[in-house]
Amino acid sequence: MRGRFSTQLLNICIASLCKARKLDKAEAVVVDGIRLGCLPDVVTYNTLIAAYCRFVGLDQAYLIVRRMREAGVKPDVITYNSLMAGASRYNLPSYCRHLFDEMSKDGITPDEWSCNTLMHCLFNCGCPEEAFQIFSDMSSKNISPSIVTYNTLINGYFKYGRSVSAIKTFRRLQKFGFSPELVTYNTMLDGLFKSGKLGQVRSIFKEIRESGIIPNAITYTTVMKCWFKSRKFEQGLDLFSEMMSKEYTSDVFAYCTVISALVKRGKTEDAHLCIRQMLNNGIGIDLACYNVIINVYCKEKNMNNALQLLNEIEEAGLQSDEYTYSTLVDGFCKLGDVNSARNHLRVMEISGLSMNLVAYNCLIDGLCKAGQVDHAISVFKMMKIRDSFTYTALLHGLCKVGRFRVASKFLWTCLRKGIEVLKSAQLAVLRGLRCSGFGKDAKILKAAIWRARFLHDIK
Structure with a gap:
């Protein structure tokens, strides 16, 4: 009884130290326990493995299995489940599958959690068929789902x-x-x-x-998004009121969903009331929420408040993301302040964020509307990825300043690559060529557009 009690006490101490991320001290306790004659058991090692998987690394955790065997302690299903959970956390499906197979070879029968962990890892890593096979094999192994x-x-x-x-x-x-x-x-x-x-x-x-x-806050938020997407805003707002009446006041996602819906409907005053209510309820604002509020200010063309929020994000120790800068770039472009838009795009690049197609498209559209088509073409050439909106904005900008021949060259590129652009842009180029005396070019281009519709299913 004494030995068992001592090992139990040892395990409690190690679990507490592991929870506090003091793994060196936990290891020291194991050494002291052995020196005092209190030998670690499988629970001791499993506790260490789970902590190493979470806080150090999978390879270091796996080394503990060797230590277990050297100490004469046989790993059990919990040992392997902890390692598989670590492999799943690091998105290592091959490693996870290897552990699953090794467990079976060692005579350890996988349990329901072993299968669940492996399925979860395979689904997350893009191996759905293997995951479905694991589920199918559960019945043959007498494992009840x-x-x-x-x-x-x-x-x-x-x-x-x-x-x-x-x-x-x-x-x-x-x-x-x-x-x-x-x-x-x-x-x-x-x-x-x-x-x-x-x-x-x-x-x-x-x-x-x-x-x-x-229902909980997740339930309500998902159904609210459904109502808003169906354009049934009143039902969505009624559901939000019901959620608040049940004292789900600490869910930032629900507030962000409602604020976004109000902004899309142009009800910025109601959006501000919702923001104030959220702050009064003491809800901590995360980056997603900051982005939603910045979007509100940009819709109102209140860029000073939007920039103030950008400073608050930095002061809160958060890192602005691509969405933050895309929103600001779009807001400045709609104000006609393309220089500020370009500066924020530059800051995004300096911050090491990946190239955001939406931000670049907004800048090209803003430059074209401001008559700075040459700058728009320069930005276009810098872009590694372009979509239909990129070309549509550039075509409209070129047509606006009467550069129809250049626009026709870009349109030819779209046709060859099967990139769909708006009919309004196509018609603007064709009409411009005819009015400029290039009727023959317009006729050839029109025929190419018709051919592309059949070849690439372009509308």
Whole structure:
């Protein structure tokens, strides 16, 4: 009893030190325990492995398995589950699969969590077929799937565009007597929303209410996004009011969803009221929320307040992202202040952020509207990635200043690459060529546009 109690006390001390990230001291306690005759057991080593996986690295954690064997302690399923969780966290599917196979070779039977972890890792790393195979193999290994297994499977189906299979799995669960938990329902709501099945989102939400399960902030926020995307703003706002009445006042995502919806409808005053309410409720603002508020100020053309928020982001120790700068670039361009827009784009590049297509497109559009077409072409040449909006903005800008021959060359490039541009831009180029006396060029270009429609399915 004394030895068992001492090992238990040793494990409690090590767990506390690992939780505090003091792994050196935890290792020292193990050494002291051995010196005093209190030998570590499998729980001791599993605690260390979990901590090393989370705070140090997977290779260092795996070395502890060798130490276990040298000490005569056999690894168990929890040992390998901890290592697999670490491999999943670092998105290493091959490593995770290797651990799964090694566990079986060592005579350790994988359990439900082993399969869940491996499936989750494979889904996250783009190996859905292997993940589906792991689920299929569970029955042959006499491993009973849990609700977590089914949640992982349903999420994987949605992630890889197999929404019908996800819905069938969900209904099969109910048919076989599984009672879906709120997590399962939330997974369904999120997957259906991202798949564009908005009607089914509302049906599932109705089912949640009828089942007696209490929705949480995630549930409400997902359904609110569904209402707003369906352009049923009043229903979305009613749901937000219901959420607030249930004292879900600390969810920043819900507020951001409502603020974004109000901004899109042009109700900036209501958006400001919502921002004030959020701040009064003591909700900490994260970067996503800052970006939403900056967007509000840019829509109002209040760039001073937007820039003040940019300073607040830095003071709060947060790092502005591509969305922050894209919003500012767009706001300055709409004000006609292309110099400030260009400066913020430069700051984004200096900050080491990746090239943002939206920001560059906004700048090209702003330069063209300001009549600085040559500068727009310079920016265009700098871009490694271009899309249909890039070309459309440039074509309209060139036509605006009467440079139809140059515009026709860019349009020819679009036709050869199968890039779709707006019909208004195509017509502007054709009309400009005819009015400038280049009727023959316009005729050839028009024929090329018709050919491209059949070859590339360009409208």
